[in-house]
Amino acid sequence: MKLAKKLGIFVSGITTTFASTVVIASAYIPAVQAAEIGSKWNPKYEVAGDDIVYNGSFELDSLVDPNNPNVNNPNITGWSKSGDPLDTSLSQISNYPKSGYQSLSLANVVGPAAISQTLDTTKNQYYRLSYYLVAEEDASTANNLFEVFAGKNKLFSTENITYQPFTLYQFDFKAKDTTTLLTFNYENQAGFFYLDDVSVRPLIKSKDGSYEPVPEPFTVGGTAVAGLLGIWLKRKQTASLKES
Numbered sequence: 001m002k003l004a005k006k007l008g009i010f011v012s013g014i015t016t017t018f019a020s021t022v023v024i025a026s027a028y029i030p031a032v033q034a035a036e037i038g039s040k041w042n043p044k045y046e047v048a049g050d051d052i053v054y055n056g057s058f059e060l061d062s063l064v065d066p067n068n069p070n071v072n073n074p075n076i077t078g079w080s081k082s083g084d085p086l087d088t089s090l091s092q093i094s095n096y097p098k099s100g101y102q103s104l105s106l107a108n109v110v111g112p113a114a115i116s117q118t119l120d121t122t123k124n125q126y127y128r129l130s131y132y133l134v135a136e137e138d139a140s141t142a143n144n145l146f147e148v149f150a151g152k153n154k155l156f157s158t159e160n161i162t163y164q165p166f167t168l169y170q171f172d173f174k175a176k177d178t179t180t181l182l183t184f185n186y187e188n189q190a191g192f193f194y195l196d197d198v199s200v201r202p203l204i205k206s207k208d209g210s211y212e213p214v215p216e217p218f219t220v221g222g223t224a225v226a227g228l229l230g231i232w233l234k235r236k237q238t239a240s241l242k243e244s
Contacts, residue, residue: 083113
């Protein structure tokens with residue numbers, strides 16, 4: 001991909017680490033819909049449940065830069081950027097989401113760059129990081145790097161990812177302090193990465209010794225209601241049999 005395309009705008013018109021990936025197809029939203037999509041960003045977006053990542057779906061900022069209506073928005077609420085100013089300016093809100101209306105596009109032309117967020121964690125608590133990633137680069141030009149850190153713990157590192165649709169990555173880690181710096185390092189001078197639905201949830205130890213996410217309150221309540229309903233139906237059936 002030429003530099004001109006990378007700089008072009010399309011808005012107009014522990015520590016044990018476990019990894020798994022799941023491919024989920026997604027389609028790029030046509031540029032003609034960008035203005036409409038950009039108007040639907042949610043400034044009151046809130047993380048749900050026990051997710052400790054803030055703005056992990058990148059819905060808190062408008063698609064268009066509020067200071068320049070001709071370019072994508074480089075402002076990412078809740079996240080910090082590092083690297084060459086030109087490269088950090090290429091980390092922008094995108095209208096290519098896995099869910100919702102937006103994701104984050106990551107690219108550079110000078111050198112390695114990163115985005116990060118400091119998470120409030122409980123020391124010695126286990127957590128599960130989840131995120132979806134797109135790589136937009138064919139095998140003939142693949143020359144990229146993507147790394148993920150929880151504090152100093154490198155959870156994932158790979159080079160030369162060729163084209164993939166939104167793919168789920170999950171890693172478990174143990175917090176070593178009351179705060180943990182979540183960092184995504186990247187280098188992609190020939191194409192783009194698209195990042196979406198970043199979340200970190202606490203894990204609990206199950207009876208078999210494995211660690212699983214804390215059940216959602218609705219799930220627990222739903223299970224309890226289903227159990228009570230089953231007991232009530234069984235008692236009703238027993239009473240009916242006695243009457244007959």
